[in-house]
Amino acid sequence: MSLADILSACFGGGSSNAPGSRQAPYLSADEAANMPLEAFLERSLESSPSVMQQQNEFAEIFRRHLQNGANLSHIANVVRNQTTRLASSGTDRATADWAGQLFAMSIEGQSGGYKPPQMQPGSYAAAVGSDQNGWEMQQSNHGRQNNQKRDDTYIRSYFFPSEQSFEQLMNFLDSAKSTLDICVFNITDNDVANAIIRAKKRGVEVRIITDDGQLESKGSDVIRMQEDHGIPFKHDNDENKFMHSKFAVIDRRAVWMGSYNWTVGARRSNNESVIVTNDKSTADAFSREFEKLWRQF
Numbered sequence: 435m436s437l438a439d440i441l442s443a444c445f446g447g448g449s450s451n452a453p454g455s456r457q458a459p460y461l462s463a464d465e466a467a468n469m470p471l472e473a474f475l476e477r478s479l480e481s482s483p484s485v486m487q488q489q490n491e492f493a494e495i496f497r498r499h500l501q502n503g504a505n506l507s508h509i510a511n512v513v514r515n516q517t518t519r520l521a522s523s524g525t526d527r528a529t530a531d532w533a534g535q536l537f538a539m540s541i542e543g544q545s546g547g548y549k550p551p552q553m554q555p556g557s558y559a560a561a562v563g564s565d566q567n568g569w570e571m572q573q574s575n576h577g578r579q580n581n582q583k584r585d586d587t588y589i590r591s592y593f594f595p596s597e598q599s600f601e602q603l604m605n606f607l608d609s610a611k612s613t614l615d616i617c618v619f620n621i622t623d624n625d626v627a628n629a630i631i632r633a634k635k636r637g638v639e640v641r642i643i644t645d646d647g648q649l650e651s652k653g654s655d656v657i658r659m660q661e662d663h664g665i666p667f668k669h670d671n672d673e674n675k676f677m678h679s680k681f682a683v684i685d686r687r688a689v690w691m692g693s694y695n696w697t698v699g700a701r702r703s704n705n706e707s708v709i710v711t712n713d714k715s716t717a718d719a720f721s722r723e724f725e726k727l728w729r730q731f
Contacts, residue, residue, distance in 0.1 A: 460484045463491035470597040471499045472604065472625060475512045480520060502598055508608040511632060587713050594694055594706035603690065604629055606710060610684040614640045615724045617679045620648040620656075622697040627655035631663050642667040643727050645677040668731040679727075681720055688712040689720045 461481035466474055478485045478492060485492050592599035607614065607629040614633050621627060621644065634640045644656050646669040659665040670677040681691040692708030694700050711717075 458483050463488045463495065466492060467495050468597075470625070471504050471509070471601050472512055474499065475509065476516045479513065479516045499601070502601060503605060504601065505605040505608045508604060508629075508632075511608075587711070589709065589711045589713065592692075592708040592710065594700060594704060594708075595702050599708070600625075600701050602710070603694075603708075606682070606684065606688070606690050607633060609688075610638045612638060612685050614638050614682065614684055615643075615686075615721070616641070616682045616696075617643040617677075617724055617727060618682070618696050619645050619676065619678055619680060620651060620654060620695055620697055621659075622651070622654055622699075623701055624655065626696045627659060630659060630665065634659075634663050634665050640665050641724075641728065643677065643679075643724065643731060644669050646670050647673065647676070668728060670731055677727075677731075679723075681724075683717060683720050683724060686721045687714075687717050689717050691720065 458481050461477050461484050466478060466485075469477065474495065590602075592602055594600070604625070607626070610633050614630070616630070621630075621642075630640060630642075642656055642659070642665060644667060648654055649657055649669060656667050660667055680694060680696075681689060683689050688711065690708060690710050692706065694706040694708050695704075700706050
C-alpha cells in the first residue's frame, strides 16, 4: 500500500469545504523540503489539500527521504498516528488506524524488509558495500575474525548539524527489536524522546543512564519518560563529576557513539561527530560498559 493509498483511505475525495471538515493549513514545497522526515510526514498529512496541489514537488521530497535510507516501519507508524489524530470521527479514526496497520504489515511481510535504493555503479557505497539499513560498510583492517564475512560488518560516520544525520539516529533507534541501552549526558530533543517511547511501546527493553545534574535541566525528557511510560533510568551521584558518555546499544549488536548529545542544540547548531557500527567486539565492549555503569549507579 502506497502513501497515496493511505491518504485516499483516510481522507477520501471529499471537498475540504464539507460541513464539519477540518480546515487544513497551507504548506509550501519549499518549506517542506527543509524538514526532517517525521516533521515532513506530519505536516504534509495535516496540510494535505495544499500538498495535493503540489503533488509532484512533494513526491520528489518524499523520494529523496527514501533514497537517504528512511525506515519504512517508522514511516508507517508516523502516518498511522497522524492520520488517526487528524480524523474527525470515530469511523475516520478507525479507517486511519487500520490503513496504518495495513501499511506496516505490508512492509513487515516483504522478504528481507526494506531494501535501500539501487546503488549507482562506481559510487563509494557500491565500492565498499551496504548493509540492509543502507548504512555503508567499510572493511576493518584489524580485529576481524576469520569466520566473519565481508558483508557482516558496517562502519559509518555522521556529522552534525545535519537533518540527514539525525534521520539516521531515528532509523537506528527504530530498528531496535529487543533491547535499547542508552547512556547520554542529556536528552532534550522531543523527537528523540518519541523514538525511545516508540521502542518501549513495541516491547523493547529500554534503559537510560544519564547525568544527575541534567535531570532537572530545562527540556529534559528523562524523568517524563519514566513517569509517563515506565522507562527506567539511573544517574551518577557526584556533583563534582559528570556522566559524560554518549552512546547507545541496540539489541547488544550495534552501537551509536560519539560527541553527539541528544539535544536540540546538538542537532541543529553544534559541530558533532558520530560513528555507528555493528562490529561484534565493539558492541560487546559497549554493552559491558553499560552494564558496569548500570550496576555502579
